[in-house]
Every structure is written in structure tokens, then in C-alpha cells.
Amino acid sequence: MIDLRSDTVTRPTPEMRQAMAQAEVGDDVFGEDPTVRALEEETAELLGKEAALYVPSGHMSNQLAVLASVHSGDEVWAHERAHVLSNEQGATSVLARALPRTFTDPEGHPGQDLLERWATGVDDVHRARPRLICLENTFTGLVVPLAEQRRVADFAHTRDMRLHLDGARLWNAAVALGATPAEVAAGADTVSVCFSKGLGAPVGSAMAGDAETVRAARRARKLLGGGMRQAGIIAAGALYALRTNIGRMAEDHARAERLAAALTRIPGLDALARTNMVLVSTPEGAAARYARAFTEYGVGCVPIGTELVRLVVHLEIDDAGVDEAAKRMEEAAGSLG
Numbered sequence: 001m002i003d004l005r006s007d008t009v010t011r012p013t014p015e016m017r018q019a020m021a022q023a024e025v026g027d028d029v030f031g032e033d034p035t036v037r038a039l040e041e042e043t044a045e046l047l048g049k050e051a052a053l054y055v056p057s058g059h060m061s062n063q064l065a066v067l068a069s070v071h072s073g074d075e076v077w078a079h080e081r082a083h084v085l086s087n088e089q090g091a092t093s094v095l096a097r098a099l100p101r102t103f104t105d106p107e108g109h110p111g112q113d114l115l116e117r118w119a120t121g122v123d124d125v126h127r128a129r130p131r132l133i134c135l136e137n138t139f140t141g142l143v144v145p146l147a148e149q150r151r152v153a154d155f156a157h158t159r160d161m162r163l164h165l166d167g168a169r170l171w172n173a174a175v176a177l178g179a180t181p182a183e184v185a186a187g188a189d190t191v192s193v194c195f196s197k198g199l200g201a202p203v204g205s206a207m208a209g210d211a212e213t214v215r216a217a218r219r220a221r222k223l224l225g226g227g228m229r230q231a232g233i234i235a236a237g238a239l240y241a242l243r244t245n246i247g248r249m250a251e252d253h254a255r256a257e258r259l260a261a262a263l264t265r266i267p268g269l270d271a272l273a274r275t276n277m278v279l280v281s282t283p284e285g286a287a288a289r290y291a292r293a294f295t296e297y298g299v300g301c302v303p304i305g306t307e308l309v310r311l312v313v314h315l316e317i318d319d320a321g322v323d324e325a326a327k328r329m330e331e332a333a334g335s336l337g
Helices: 014-021 034-047 058-069 112-118 146-158 170-177 181-185 211-223 232-244 249-264 287-296 319-335
Strands: 051-055 075-079 099-103 130-136 162-167 190-194 205-209 270-274 277-281 302-304 308-312
Touching: 014 232, 034 051, 034 181, 034 190, 034 205, 034 232, 051 058, 051 211, 058 130, 058 162, 058 190, 058 205, 058 211, 112 146, 130 146, 146 162, 146 181, 162 170, 162 181, 170 181, 170 190, 170 249, 205 211, 249 270, 249 277, 249 319, 287 302, 287 308, 287 319
Parallel strands: 075 099, 075 130, 130 162, 162 190
Antiparallel strands: 051 205, 190 205, 270 277, 277 308, 302 308
């Protein structure tokens, strides 16, 4: 199986396993794990933030940012397909008891007119208080321009709101933009980053922000059962990935382009590369049928909606793997007639 379902499917390399086996550890709930502390400090420095918190998942990282930013009943503004709302079991409403307000935009960020309209009447006693705007970068592989991201941040800060950046694949955005991670994170009050998506670590994400917010998130992590003991064993994998694998992401982006070009030549399909993702357009209503066929022919994938199939290139896929995947998918498409 050539598994292109996600860049989370990667396994630790021998070098990463060695780093994990040799990790110096302590009790992280007491703040005594030196490897976790090193990971948090390096992550915060890379993102240009005061502090960072290592957590088991991006889901938890996003929700800790929400919990640390809003009060019960506050409004949270996000794209209708934002991971923080649509892929985390409604945790924003369940845990933070916040009121989601969603916008629709193919580029992943709200227009200025919409922001101004939503900000009208915030002093009305009947209305929930707008408190947090959430953006993603990348957004389904699409890089959000930094100027647009900072425009939204500036708007939030002039309205006594905060900006959370779901940067699960922020590393991909930085590579694609030729920017530093800190430049991508600039303007965001809180940032979530993932060490398993793209970087190849087996476990973990981090939430970064100012020191006070991260202290609040640390308490909330314990509330949610996310306090870990000798977590340095897994943090060492994330630290190795952070130090080693950001630079090579350009290879994934180039291979996504290579795969998209090959798939576009298949009758009935069109493909678009976005950083390390390839979005394959199928005939109307046929995404699930094509995804099943691709899987049967040995290419793991995920249907998105009714007309798109998502493929994600990662560090276990080389040029030969890309070419073989395209060959199998062409055969699969031909089998559908």
C-alpha cells in the first residue's frame, strides 16, 4: 500500500528511534522533564513566542488555545471547515462553551467587509461578545498570504479580540513562502503546531503564545487529562523532527506537484497541488467511488465531500513512490469505465 491518506501515517526513522531511546526524562507534570522543556523552548523560539506547551494532539492544542482565550458564551469566528470547529467533535462548544460563528471563503480567511459587518452591534446587550478569530495556515494545503493573516490579526486586536492560528502544517507554509516560522506566526496570540504532520514525529503538538496564556493552557491541559509524566521519550521524537525535517519539506511539495501533473493526464480527473497535498477532482458525486477504487489498487486516500479526493505526500514517499501511485490510480480510474 502506498499510503497517501495523511502525513500522519509516517513511522519514526532509525535515527529518530535512537534519539527517543536515549532521551533524558523526568516527570513533566512537575516540570522536570528536560527533553520536554527543550522541545517547548525551541518551539517557542522558532515561532517567536514567549512560551510553548507540549501536548498529545493538535486537537488538544487548539482547544487549549480556545479555553485560554474565551469565556463561556463568547463568540469564536472561524471558517466553516476549520479544523477547530469541524474536526474536533464540537469541543469549542462542549469545553469552552463558546458560540461558533462561521464564514465561507475559498482562500481560508474572512474578507474585511465581513469582519466589519460582524463587528457591528457588539455592544448590544442581547449579543454574545466576539472574542476569538481562528485561522489556519496551511488551509487544506493552501498557503494563506501573510498580509491577509496580519490584516485579520490587526482587526482582532483593534476590537479587543484575539487571533488563534491553527498551524498544524505551519512548517509547510513557511517552506512554501520562504519565510521563517516566526514570520508565519507573527500577529497570532496563540499558535498550534503539529510535530507528526509533515515532520514525521510519532506523537504530539504544541501550543505557543505569551507566558501567561501558556500557564493558563498548562492548567487546562491537566484538567483535560493531558498531563504526561516521563514524556521526554516521545518529545525526543518531536525534537529530532523539529531539528531535522523542516528543511526537507520542499521535497514533499515538489513531489505533490509531480503527482498532480501525472493525475491530471488521466481522463475524467483533474488535480491540484497545494504544498504537500494533492486535491483530485472527480466527476460529479464520484469521489467516494474513486477513493474506493484507488484504495483497492493500493493507494491510500481520503474522499473530501462528493467530488474531491485528498492525497498527502510525506517523507516516506520518494519519486518512485509518486510514479507508482500515479500508475496505480490510472489503472483504478480505467477500471471504473
